[in-house]
Amino acid sequence: MTALGTRGGSAAANPERTALLRRRVRWLVAFTIGYNVVEGIIALVAGAAADSAALIAFGLDSGVEVLSAAAVAWQFSRSDPERYEKPTLRVIAFAFFALAAYTIVSATLSLIGSAEPQPSAVGIVLASISIVIMPVVSIIQRRTGLALGSATVVADSKQTLICSLLSGAVLLGLVANALFGWGWADAVAALVIGAFAVREGIEAWNGDTCATPIGELMESRDEPGDATPDDCC
Secondary structure (H helix, E strand, C coil): CCHHHHHHHHHHHHHHHHHHHHHHHHHHHHHHHHHHHHEEEEEHHHHHCCCCHHHHHHHHHHHHHHHHHHHHHHHCCCCCCCHHHHHHHHHHHHHHHHHHHHHHHHHHHHHCCCCCCCCCCCHHHHHHEEEEEHHHHHHHHHHHHHHHHCCHHHHHHHHHHHHHHHHHHHHHHHHHHHHCHHHHHHHHHHHHHHHHHHHHHHHHHCCCCCCCCCCHHHCCCHHHHHHCCCCCC
């Protein structure tokens, strides 16, 4: 994989490419917000009807995705988005932590028997659709973020990837409950969501997103020796 410093530096040195990448970010943000608003509403309604901690957590994760995308949209509506890199990452981190807190508490309550989740055909279909769509969106976001050298776009791509991974966890939990009556599988799926949210919240807070702020790349583009040679993991 090409080192981030090389990619980002190339984009920063080419104003037309940078403008193109920023427009792509805005289109990705618009799609992400629209899709996740619909997904979140369906998941929350279906989760409430089935008393499913996993589905409700999945719906809340869609809300976090919307907040994350909106934060990136706000950042890239500025004329100098690199100035807003850190506060945008903080917003994304707070959203992750809020999701983790709610999800872990609700899943724990479900495990100790305060709720008995019911099968949800709507939830199974919804999770299946997300497994197909979200990885594609995440790949495009990540490549765009790496080309721009933007930590926030890469962080947002990881949030989108989490959405697809969690779709798989939710789908397994819902199918296990529907086929075998394993209500605990629903709560376990919710706990997986909570664990992912804690991890990604910490990484976003620390800025550990395998990206370098745009401003840094612009300052060092004429000094190849300063670029970090490490590949993004």
